[in-house]
Amino acid sequence: MSMIKRFITGVFFLGLFLGSVIASAAQSNIMVTEPRVRAMPPGTSNTAAYMNIKNTGKTNISLQKVTSSISNNIQLHDTIKKDGKMSMVEQESIIIPAGKRVKLQPRSLHVMIMKVSKTLVTGEKVSLDLHFSNGEVITVKAPVKKQVLEKGNLSG
Numbered sequence: 001m002s003m004i005k006r007f008i009t010g011v012f013f014l015g016l017f018l019g020s021v022i023a024s025a026a027q028s029n030i031m032v033t034e035p036r037v038r039a040m041p042p043g044t045s046n047t048a049a050y051m052n053i054k055n056t057g058k059t060n061i062s063l064q065k066v067t068s069s070i071s072n073n074i075q076l077h078d079t080i081k082k083d084g085k086m087s088m089v090e091q092e093s094i095i096i097p098a099g100k101r102v103k104l105q106p107r108s109l110h111v112m113i114m115k116v117s118k119t120l121v122t123g124e125k126v127s128l129d130l131h132f133s134n135g136e137v138i139t140v141k142a143p144v145k146k147q148v149l150e151k152g153n154l155s156g
């Protein structure tokens with residue numbers, strides 16, 4: 001094979017490769033916006049992550065788990081009010097209905113990050129891998145932000 005032919009073949013396959021990468025990126029029906037991690041008060045080891053997840057597809061998708069290098073124990077939580085008290089309940093998964101946006105926010109659905117392995121500094125970015133039921137894994141870089149709660153000390 002001549003050098004030129006080899007070069008052209010190489011460019012052709014590179015094109016196929018890039019084409020498939022772009023195509024797979026464009027095919028995602030999941031959009032994650034406003035990811036953030038709550039700054040931790042001194043002496044605490046748990047925190048929470050919040051974000052908006054939009055499903056632009058025609059079928060329901062669920063967030064099944066979240067993984068990160070900062071914790072081996074990350075759970076999906078919802079917050080419920082029972083007998084006038086707010087409490088957090090672990091969820092198997094969080095469903096993002098077709099065509100809908102679900103907000104993970106304080107006092108609602110959230111990602112609970114237990115036993116954080118390091119002290120998080122405000123402004124630092126935490127990498128979170130979001131694992132969805134369709135096999136997609138979306139990595140977000142969530143900045144650490146201070147959160148002001150009006151009252152109560154619910155950690156989620």
Ligand SMILES: [Cu+2]
Nearest residue numbers: 077088112156
């Ligand atoms: Cu929680």
